[in-house]
Amino acid sequence: MPEQAVHVHQAPTGFIRKYVFSLDHKIIGLQYYALAFVAVFTGMVLSWLMRIHLVWPNAPIPGLGLLSKTGAPGGIVTPEYYLQLMTMHGTLMVFFVLTNAPFAAFGNYFLPIQIGAEDMAFPRFNMMSFWTTFIAFCVLVSAFFVGDGPPLSGWTAYAPLSAVGGDPGPGQAVGQTLWGLSIFIFCIASLLGSLNFIATTLDLRTKGMTLSRMPIVSWAWFITSCIALLAFAVLLPACLLLILDRVAGTSFFVPSGLNISDHMQPHQGGSPLLWQHLFWFFGHPEVYIAILPAIGIVSHILICNMRKDMLSHKVLVYCMMAIGFLSYMVWGHHMFLSGMNPFSALVFSFPTLVITIPATIMTLIWLGSLYGSNLRINSASLFCLGFISMFVSGGVSGFFLAQPSIDIYLHATYFVVGHFHMVMGVAAIMGVFAGTYFWFPKMTGRMMNETLGKWHFFLTFIGTYAIFMPFHYLGLAGNVRRYSAFTDDYLVPLVPVHKFITFAALFTGAAQLIFIFNLFYSRFKGAPAPANPWECTSLEWSTPSSPPPFDNFGGKHPVVYHDPYQYGVKSSTGDYLMQTSPEQAGQTP
Amino acid sequence: MSEATLDRASHGAEVMEASPFAIPSSKLVMWLFIISDACTFGAMLFAYGYIRNSAADWPLVFESASIWNALLMTFILVTSSLTVLLAVRDAANENRAGAFKWAMITAGLGVVFTILHLREWMSLIGEGVRPFQNPWGAPMFGASFFAVTGLHMAHVAGGVVALVVVGLGFKAGRYAFRHIEIWALYWHFVDLVWMFVVPLIYLLNMKR
Structure with a gap:
């Protein structure tokens, strides 16, 4: 059968084709990163507003009254507006940051390079995925500026609050x-992206890059795209039905x-439970869509900085597959307390506990590999x-x-909020930071400032623990989530803890200014990066x-000769062997 | 297909690792889309089953005329799966006129299916079925019926458009065999979904 032999070898010259509607996976990756960057700082400011309102409920926040006259008259946040801020914070962070940054941004940039491809399998689909995501973002943010303001039903959009269109109150x-529309569009974009990732991984591997020779982070992106392909396909009709409920009277x-x-x-x-079933059938895999790429990034970077393979990185891949499989069960x-049959709570509890097995194996592999290794300490490995x-x-x-029995007490308390912020939110963000420090030299040709990077790490690390550890204590003390203020009830004694958390949140957020400064300063004034600054073996460090x-790869197809992590060997390059090096490894020096 | 498509086949086996499935990327993507779309339909049918089971007075409305109509639609759709196979056969033999003819016949059958379906929608609407009420019982009957069959009908309509486009393009030499084959795959999938819709939506709701 005739196949056209046309490649996209010609680089575009115009600004629009090169940087805006680009087909180049690297530019699209950076576009995703930029979008996540805007979303994460918007989301962070929203969390500041929430934290400030929680401890000083009557303090006017300058300028906020301009954004919403009804929601924050005179800058004083109303209880409804608090929930609206919370909903937008959650939606921005989960969809536009945790899904976009570790998966779509880094995946787009580095998956094709790591497997030796010139681009993604379908560059136009790729461009469409990004711009569709961008539209979804604009639709979501526009909710700030409509009458009655953004939604208040949480990022989970629990029905019936989210589904009753008839009696609009604030945020309804x-x-x-x-x-609903924004997430519907986001689903389409994510499905397009997942199709592209899977096709690219399976079909565009260069000579010698067998599946088992793919770096662990490429495996993570691949497994994540398989999860996303099924998960977003279920959220899509759920959003459709939600919109029908709101506008068509169903x-x-x-x-x-x-x-x-x-x-x-x-x-x-x-049935409100129907929404919860459909939403969480997507929602739980979504947690792994956020965390698996971070797991991959972290393992990849740690192996490079330990100068030895994990014991074994292939087991990590099997663990990620097991987690992906179990995430659907x-x-x-x-929904333990949502009015399901209590027996089904037990049925769901069991596979949940089974997931801890692959998660524990992964943790033990990391710790066991780190034990006794000569870890190179740099910003990237610290974030790992x-x-x-x-x-x-x-995770604990x-x-x-x-x-189910313990969850009866802990459900909908700050314990839950602390749990998912640490394991899904901050952990995945740490993975993104690690990836940024690690791949910045490849993406820009310049090194990031290590001193600033280390300051950024220690302040962020201490700050996030200071924020989220007390959440667990609050939850155990019975502090219910989603209360906008604690005025005159049993929660008043906990207000000092909340004050501490608010200070910690402001402090940690301010520490991110170091990162922003480092990012932009290094982009323009950073030291020029050597071709392979971390002495890493994978293909992204073989580009010309x-x-x-x-x-x-400058018109060439690289050829791969080795498993991804040939460290601690004797070779002409030192203690490592590039995947593209035809040389055979000598004995361990 | 777009000139920007980087198909594995266009790179040649000497520089690339073999795909585990030995099919063009675009065909792989169609298979992946089908898996994903099956989840979408699965969620819709789950929602329908959930609503139906929780309703005390679910109406059993379809009289034998409706069932015969559904069976006629089924016959037409199954026949179109046969005609699209003939299009694939001709396309594989580089018989461009034949492939075009069978693709158009398939699209025509899809149009007939959609017309029959819309006629049925109109008659139900005429009897007073709305997304939020109906004359017989559980108000969600209409919403479930319209949502599930509407999603399917949208897929049929999309398939008709795609078949016309690739049929014309293949005849003109712009498209290759695999494009006909990919949309034939899609068409079979839409047909298969209907095999779930008929028993779950029609036969279960037959007047008895």
Whole structure:
């Protein structure tokens, strides 16, 4: 059969084709990174506003009154506006940061290079994925500026609050519909991206790059895209039905006889539990969509800095596959107290606890490999250690929450908030920081400042623990989440803890200014990066220049001769052997 | 297909590792899309089953005329799966006129299917079925029916457009065999989904 032999070898010259509607996976990766960057700092500012409101509920926040006259009259946040800030914080962080940064941004940039491809399998799809994501972002943010403001039902958009379109109160009108639309569009973008990642990984590996020779982070992106392909396919119709409930008068998610604001709702015959089933069937795999790429990035960087392979990195890959598989069987553990049959709580509890087995194996591999290794201490490897620390600290509280009997007490308290912020939020962000410090020389041709990087790490590490560890204490003390203020009830004694957390949050957020400064300063004034500054073996360090040329390898197809992690060997390059080096490794020196 | 497509086949086996499935990337992507879309339909049918099981007075509305209509639609869709196979066979033999003819016949059958379906929608709407109420019982009957069959109908309509585009393109020499084959795959999938819709939506809701 005839196949056209046309390549995308010609680099575009115009600014628009080169930097805006680019087909180049590297530019698209940077675009995803930039979008996540904007989203993460927006989300962080929102969390500041929430923290400030929690401890000084009556203090006016300068300028906020301009953003929302009804939500924050005179800058004083109303209880509804608090929930609206929380919803936008969660949605931005989970979808536009934790899904985009470790997976779409770094994956787009480095997956094709690591497997020796010139680009993704479908560059146009790739461009469409990014711009569709961008539209989803704009639709979401526009909710800030519509009447009644953004939604207040949380990033989980629990029905019936999210599904009742008839009686708009603050945050229940157009804003919630925009939320549904935004996530619907986001699903389409993520599905397009996943298709592309899978096709690229399977079909565009260069000669010698067998599946078993792929670096662990490429495996992580591949497994993540398989998870995303199935998970977003379920959220897509869920959002569709949610939008129908809101605009077409259906009631998939609204029960009969619901009375809101002394007004009987016209909806009949639906079930709020149905939304929870559909949402969490997506939502739990989504947690792994956020964390698996970080696991891959961290393992990849640690192996390079330990100068030896993990014991064995292949077991890590099998563990990631097991986690991906199990992630589809545990969604009900978010619903122990939602009115499901109590027996089904036990059914969901069991596989949840089984997930801790591959997670524990991974942790033991990291710790066992680190033990006695000569770890090179740099910003990237420090953030890797931070990741492991957060992964363990946040993961251990998962044991508690996975037991239905203990969850009765802990459900919807700050314990849960602490748990998922540590294991999903901060851990994945640590992975993104590690990846940024590690790959910055390749992406820009300049080194990041190590001193600033280390300051950034220690302040962030201490700061995030100072924020999120007390959350567990608050939860055990019975502090319910989503309360906008603690005025005159049993929670008043906990307000000093909240004050501490607020100070820690402001401090940790301010510490990120170091990162921003370092990022921009190093981009323009950083020391020029050598071709392979970390002496790493994988293919992204074999490109002829930094950043790599348009077709990544300068018109050549690299050939791969080795497993990804040939460290601690004797070779002409020193103690490592590039995957592209035809040389055979000597004995360990 | 887009000139920017970097197909494995266009790179040649001497510089690339073999794909584990030995099929063009675009065909692989269609298979992946089908897996993903199956999850989408699965979620829709799950939602329908959930709503149906939790309703006390789910109406059983389809009379034998509706069932016969559904069976006729099924017959048409299954037949179109056969005609699209003939298009693939002709395309594989580089018989461009034949492949075009069979692709158009398939698209035509898809149009007939959609017309029959829309006629049925109109008759249900005429009887008073709305997304939020109907004359017989559980108000969510209409919403579930329209959502599931509407999603399927949208897939059929999309398939018709795709078949016309690749049929014309293949005849003109712009498209290769694999494009016909990929959309034939899609068409079979849409057909297969209907095999779930008929028993779950029609036969289960037959008047008895």
